[in-house]
Amino acid sequence: MIFAVALLTATTASAINTATHPIRIALLAPANRYLDRRDAQASELIRTHVQSELQDLGYDVFITNDDRPRADYSVDILGPGGGGYPVAEIGLPLGRGAVDFAVIVSHVAASVNVYDGRTFELMRTLDLHKRSTTVAPSAIAIGGRPFWAVVAVPFVEWAQYRSGVRAVAHDAARAIDEALRH
Numbered sequence: 001m002i003f004a005v006a007l008l009t010a011t012t013a014s015a016i017n018t019a020t021h022p023i024r025i026a027l028l029a030p031a032n033r034y035l036d037r038r039d040a041q042a043s044e045l046i047r048t049h050v051q052s053e054l055q056d057l058g059y060d061v062f063i064t065n066d067d068r069p070r071a072d073y074s075v076d077i078l079g080p081g082g083g084g085y086p087v088a089e090i091g092l093p094l095g096r097g098a099v100d101f102a103v104i105v106s107h108v109a110a111s112v113n114v115y116d117g118r119t120f121e122l123m124r125t126l127d128l129h130k131r132s133t134t135v136a137p138s139a140i141a142i143g144g145r146p147f148w149a150v151v152a153v154p155f156v157e158w159a160q161y162r163s164g165v166r167a168v169a170h171d172a173a174r175a176i177d178e179a180l181r182h
Contacts, residue, residue, distance in 0.1 A: 022058060022059060022060040023059050023060065023072045023073065023180065024059075024060045024061075024062075024070075024071040024072045024073075024117070025054060025059050025060070025061045025062075025071055025072065025073045025074070025075055025176075026061075026062060026063075026064050026066070026069035026070075026071035026073070026074045026075070026117070027047050027050060027051055027061060027062070027063045027064070027074075027075050027077070028064065028065075028067070028069070028074055028075065028076040028077075029043075029044075029047060029063050029064065029065055038081075039081055042081055042082070042108075042165065043077060045162070045165050046077055046108075046110055046165055046168060046169050046172070047063060047077055048063075049165060049166055049169030049170070050075070050077065050169045050172050050173050050176075051063060052169075053169055053170055053172070053173030053174075054173045054176065054177070056173075057173060057177050059177075068120070069117075070117075071117045072117045073114060073115065073116065073117050073123075073180060074114075074115040074117055074120065075112060075113070075114055075115070075176060076112070076113045076115070077110055077111075077112050077172070078110070078111040078112070078113065081108070081109060081110075082106065082107045082108035082109055082129075082161065082164060082165075083106065083107070083161060084104050084105065084106035084107075084157040084158070084160045084161045084164075085104070085105060085106075085157070086102035086103065086104050086105075086138060086157070087102075087103050087104075087105050088102065088103040089101065089102040089103070089138060091139075091141075096142065096143065096144050097140065097141050097142040097143065098140075098141040099137055099139070099140055099141070100137065100138045100139035100140075100141070101135055101136065101137055101138065102135070102136060102137075102138035102156075103133060103134075103135055104133070104134050104135075104136055104138075104156065104157055104160050105131065105132075105133050106131070106132055106133075106134075106157070106160040106161045106163070106164045107129065107130065107131045107132075107164065108129065108130050108161065108164035108165050108167070108168045109127075109128065109129040109130075109168070110128050110129075110168055110172065111125065111126070111127050111128075112125070112126040112127075112128065112172050112175070112176065113125050113126075114126070114176060114179050114180070123179065124179040126172065126175045126176070126179070128168050128171050128172055128175070129168070130164045130167040130168050130171070131164075132160065132163065132164055132167070134160055136156040136160070137153055137156060138152065138153060138154075138156060138157075139151065139152045139153060140153065
């Protein structure tokens with residue numbers, strides 16, 4: 001019995017490797033890169049989603065403004081942007097009101113550069129883009145003869161755009177993971 005415990009302890013102790021650590025990735029976030037507030041927001045949104053996706057894959061990821069961070073790899077997300085716009089719309093009367101439906105096309109694109117953390121040499125460039133189409137309500141109208149009101153619902157376009165951002169971030173994380181494994 002004592003021999004079995006000693007053997008188990010020795011085996012377990014030799015299996016513990018304190019030299020390994022998760023791969024550390026710095027997501028670069030240079031200040032004042034974008035003049036347009038919407039581009040800055042898109043950049044931050046994509047970076048945050050990429051961070052979350054990479055952490056789910058087991059990486060130690062942090063966002064930094066430092067141009068020479070202490071990390072195994074650095075990732076720079078350039079030119080994120082896109083938007084959503086209706087390409088067709090139709091109104092349907094419903095009793096004392098109506099609902100407008102639109103075909104909304106959204107697109108999101110970003111370029112991702114992966115750098116070696118020690119040499120800061122460019123390892124890989126990834127160009128990512130997603131395009132999606134959906135049919136969604138764009139306005140709701142209510143009223144009658146003396147009073148008529150129309151309320152626009154622009155959050156539907158924003159929700160479609162955010163969905164595209166999540167898809168690009170997911171693809172970016174998977175492509176970064178693949179680049180680091182090869």
